Amino acid sequence: xxxxxxxxxxxxxxxxxxxxxxxxxxxxxxxxxxxxxxxxxxxxxxxxxxxxxxxxxxxxxxxxxxxxxxxxxxxxxxxxxxxxxxxxxxxxxxxxxxxxxxxxxxxxxxxx
Amino acid sequence: xxxxxxxxxxxxxxxxxxxxxxxxxxxxxxxxxxxxxxxxxxxxxxxxxxxxxxxxxxxxxxxxxxxxxxxxxxxxxxxxxxxxxxxxxxxxxxxxxxxxxxxxxxxxxxxxxxxx
Numbered sequence: 001x002x003x004x005x006x007x008x009x010x011x012x013x014x015x016x017x018x019x020x021x022x023x024x025x026x027x028x029x030x031x032x033x034x035x036x037x038x039x040x041x042x043x044x045x046x047x048x049x050x051x052x053x054x055x056x057x058x059x060x061x062x063x064x065x066x067x068x069x070x071x072x073x074x075x076x077x078x079x080x081x082x083x084x085x086x087x088x089x090x091x092x093x094x095x096x097x098x099x100x101x102x103x104x105x106x107x108x109x110x111x112x
Numbered sequence: 113x114x115x116x117x118x119x120x121x122x123x124x125x126x127x128x129x130x131x132x133x134x135x136x137x138x139x140x141x142x143x144x145x146x147x148x149x150x151x152x153x154x155x156x157x158x159x160x161x162x163x164x165x166x167x168x169x170x171x172x173x174x175x176x177x178x179x180x181x182x183x184x185x186x187x188x189x190x191x192x193x194x195x196x197x198x199x200x201x202x203x204x205x206x207x208x209x210x211x212x213x214x215x216x217x218x219x220x221x222x223x224x225x226x227x228x
Contacts, residue, residue, distance in 0.1 A: 105155070
């Protein structure tokens with residue numbers, strides 16, 4: 001158990017819909033990262049937050065947005081969903097001077 | 113640009129034998145980190161081992177060791193005494209410190225199958 005929690009574990013929705021994925025980092029970790037794992041794109045970095053502020057963006061679509069709240073949990077919002085958005089979405093957190101990002105169990109999104 | 117290359121899509125190893133999973137990287141950063149993660153069929157990403165670019169000794173964590181050859185830009189994972197539970201996807205990743213982010217860049221992974 002990495003200490004990072006993600007909900008829900010599975011999500012099935014239809015094209016055009018909007019969903020919210022939630023992540024709670026390890027206790028005290030200020031950095032939160034979101035990654036997408038798909039069959040065609042592999043594991044890709046989406047966005048990073050540090051103590052509530054956006055730090056960096058990767059290959060994140062404009063239909064996607066995220067935020068980190070004062071209690072350090074983070075949410076990834078996916079809107080106008082398309083079939084190609086079906087993927088495993090991971091949240092990871094890192095704390096202090098540690099180098100390692102610890103991953104949550106992921107949310108498996110299926111868009112029908 | 114930073115890149116991780118894993119050239120072995122799949123590997124087989126017999127139980128109790130050692131196996132090496134290859135990883136090469138490309139970066140212009142002077143300071144970087146290299147990681148290996150395990151992804152079993154259940155899907156979670158499990159951290160295995162970390163090597164910093166300035167670390168003089170190869171990292172070891174139990175049955176896992178990282179064979180770091182800086183001049184060759186390789187960071188191979190060695191699993192000793194393989195167990196059936198080691199069957200999984202293994203990802204090599206790199207962390208650089210560019211553009212105000214320490215995001216991870218992943219390779220395409222190697223699927224390891226351990227047979228009795």
